[in-house]
Amino acid sequence: MPLKAVLFDMDGVIVDTEPLHRKAYFKTFNELEIAVSEDLYTSFTGASTKRVCETLIYEFNLNQTHEEIAKTKRDYFKDYFYNDEEFDLIPGVKELIQHYHENGIKLILASSATMTTINMVFEKFELEKYFSGKISGADLKESKPHPEVFLLAAEMAGEPVENCMVIEDSTNGILAAHRAKIFCAAYRSPHSKNQDYTLADTVISDYADLELDKVSKYF
Template identity: 50%
Template sequence: MIQTVIFDMDGVIVDTEPVHHYAYNQHFKQLNIEVTPEMYASFTGNSTKNIFERLKVQFNLSEEVNTLVETKRELFNEAFDQKEDLYLLDGVEDLIKELHSKDMQLVLASSSATVTIHRIFNRFGLHPYFSHIVSGEDFPKSKPHPAIFQHAAFLAQTPVENCIVIEDSTNGILAAKAAGIFCIGYESFHSKMQDYSKADMVIQHFNELSFDRIKTIKVNS
């Protein structure tokens, strides 16, 4: 039986991608580099640190990775605070509240920095529903490496066969599967150039999920 649901954040709980896209592109202009849409799409599910490690090599950037990360974070925070039309994705709040009311453990495992996660959780009042928050900045390798989901299951004290992951990115789905966890792919209209073929189940709206449906998911352990 499923005991723990592990949520990704960006693109699953809230669509902060336009804010990230704006911040990254402002930064790319400052750095005078051109990142193709294909390269940008490949970043989905990666931590900002890992992204700038790649870009530093690709474009021979002189700035230190930590400096690049901090600059992008400042651009994101400024844009995030100014953006009033930012909402939780349709149906996800109802699902989170229903699962929590039925004593399903919820864990957040996001590639975003801890400070960004708390910024979003504070804005939408999400802290009471999640037992643990795991940030990708705490791991040397980003998704598709499974470490973030393995650690989420460890913190939840739940065997991986009693967990599920909800993800919207190719890298996130691959990370969940590499961790041995049943993965629900959330393919919304916000999704761009992502592959859901490795997901165990694919949904287009959160009204397709409920406590009753999730608890009866059969996982091959």
């Protein structure tokens, strides 16, 4: 079965917003005058902003509501998103997206990020024209490692799962692709620490390795 659609995760695959979230959080901690240790911050990985804010209120006995803290953090994040010099696409990903697009491969974004963040990224880096659909896991009942987001993405592409490929960088995303029975290419980024690539069908650290002539052997 030939490859017809590629389902992209966003964070860690197309952009890396983690450093921006980190800066925004630490600026928020400063404003709240609390000292958050690295260990506590690390424990927030993958948690929703709401949960992080609730934890802070509990741990530091704060008077603010989680909505107030989340708003402060969001405002800082937005500021960094548009003004941080270092924030850019992950090297080689734009070329890969253009390569698939030129070769008639359908592209669907299947990310756990909110649609607001997805749209911000697409607008800033002019990606809209390459993708035929976007799904935010934040709108779904189940999140990765549940396969729902990728099954919906394949459906959106109008292709059976065996004609699709997922590009992921996290343990949960790889597991979700595996459960959806979709071929998964894991991108091993310098930023992704402690991720488990065991269930990925191929692991790459350079996007040139996912060009069609290289991956056609799997389909």
